[in-house]
Amino acid sequence: MIREICEKFTNLPESSIRKLEKISEGLPVLSELLETDIFIDCLVDSDRAIVVAEANPEHTSNYTKSVVGEYAYRKNEPAVIRTLETGHPSRDYKALTQESKYVTQNVVPITDDENKKIIASLIVEEKMNGNQTNEIKFLTDTTKEILLNSLKMSQERKIINYVKDGIIIFNDKGICIYQNVKIKELFKEINYKTSILGEHFDNIVPDSIKFSDLVNKKEGWNTEIFIADKVLRLEYFFIKHEVKKNLVLFLKDITDIKIKEKELMLKSVAIKEIHHRIKNNLQTIASLLRMQARKAEDESVKKILNDSINRILSISITHEMLAQNGFDNLKIQEVIKKILRNSVRENINENLNLKISIEGDDFQINSDKATTIALIINELIENSVKHAFKNKKCGTIIVGIKNEGEKARISVVDNGIGMENRKIKKNSLGLQIVKSLVKDKLDGDLNIKSDNNGTNISFDVKLDQN
Structure with a gap:
């Protein structure tokens, strides 16, 4: 667009047009940084200039539509024509925009170094009675650097991410040549000078590092400081020009x-302390039940109490793990490993050579489902250890885990005598607990396959999607 307008309405040479195109690349960043509308105008005749480029801040623009290609008349925008004619900067000139709004203009000339001619003007507009006049000194004092490579902002696009933060720019001697409004606010809150233009780095930065030390660094620098009940993050980086x-x-x-x-x-x-206390309370309950079981004379009562103890301990395992890591999600294999150690330790027959392993996938699951799975695995392993290997000297139990995306399938497989030979009741409490937990808590299905070669019990777990 710049090239098209310049070739049609001006006599600018190719080198000048290329320079304007280069400068225009940095305008969007400058516009957001200064929170003002910025334009490049070229002279058409003694009474008119034409807008060849523009940049508008996202939220504070004075314009509702683009004015590129429209004229700026002397009677409406005298500062633009004055600077194009004289080559002098124009500050705080009142102007009437193409949308009939009054603004204040600050204008600096753009020159072609090859022939020393003024080729355009850079215009920064603010609403009438604005408070950014002092910041326009930044444009005037560093005109050459801004216009030659637009502060290299077209390459340093990340500066856009900081426009809501405090920004200070220092020249190569450490003198402040720009500060935005946010810096004034921050410095006021920590009782620092609010107007720092012209001040040296070492006299204003709330950090112990010196300007000379930063200059010698090959890369940027960042740090955090505590000052006046505030924590401030300072990030430095360099913009090179020649x-x-x-x-x-x-x-x-x-x-x-x-x-x-x-x-x-x-x-x-x-939360970790809460889980730790829950675990201790559950283990205390288990200890009380264990004492009661020892005193019980009826073997069936002992069995019921011991089964209840194991269920309580399986629940306490998840709280123990949560107390250790403090996160709500637990790794499923780690939960199952702890359940296996508990069930085998409590129920294994000393004469049985039993091998138990976990195969398949590992994934994270929330504490509620982890507790449910712990109870289910405890019931199934306990059942196999107690009943599947009667009259056998060795056996295997494999806990399989398969992550299928939206759900996972967990299976407990043994090579025991089968459920028919165990004479397991279909309505036994253990199976009732398992079926209820799978259906109500895991929103899954329970499948049981059993014959003389062993038993395979599997269930689905609906996984939480991230």
């Missing part, structure tokens, strides 16, 4: 973030 380097400082108030991080840490500690 042999000179401008230093840019981004200053962000991260106090709220740090407070939230501390709150989360305290909550995590509290």
Whole structure:
């Protein structure tokens, strides 16, 4: 668009047009940084200039539509014509926009170094009675660097990400040549000078590092400091121009973030402590039941109490793991491993050489489902260990895990005598617990296959989708 307009309405040579195209690449970043509308105008005749490029901030623009290709008349925008004619910057000139709105214009000339001629003007507009006049000094004092390579912002696009943070720019001597409004706000909150233009780096930056130390660094630098009850993050990086380097400082108030991080840490500690206490309480209940079982004379009562103890301990396992890591999600294989150690230790026959293994996938699951799976696995393993290997000297139990995406299938397979030979009742409490948990808690199905070569019991687990 710049080339098309210039070739049609001006006599600018190819080198000048290329320069304007280069400068225009950095305008969007400058516009967001200064929060103002920025234009490039070229002279058409003694009374008119034409807009060849523009950039508007996302939320604070004075315009509702593009004005590229429209004229700027002397009577409406005298500063534009004055600067194009004289080559002098024009500050705080009142102007009437193409949309009939009054604004204040600050204008600097754009020159072609090859022939020393003025080829265009760079216009920064703000609403009447704006508060950014001092910041336009940044444009005037560094006109050459801005216009020659637009502060290299077309390449340093990441600067856009910082426009809501405090921004200070220092020249190669460490003198502040720009500060945005946010810096003034931050410095006021920490009782620092709010107007720092012309001040040296070492006199204004709330950090112990010196400008000379930063200049010698090959890369940028970032740090966090605590000052006036605030936590500030400082990030420095350099923008090179020929042999000179401008230093840019981004200053962000991260106090709220740090407070939230501390709150989360305290909550995590509290949650871990809660799980630890639940685990201890469950183990206390199990100990009381164990004492009761020892005193019971009826073997059937002992069996019922011991089964209840194992169920309570299987629940406590998940709380033990949650107390250790503080996260709600647990790895399924780790849960099952702990269940296996508990069930085998409590129920294995000393004369049985039993091999138990876990095969398949591993994945994370929330604590509620982990507790349910722990109960189910406890029932199935306990049942196999107690009943599947009667009159056998050796046996195997394999816990298989298969992640199928939206759901997972977990199976407990033994090579025992089969359920018919075990004479397991279809309405036994253990199976009732398993069926109820699979259906109501896991939203899955239970499948039982059993013959003389062993038993395969599998169930589905509906997985949470991230």
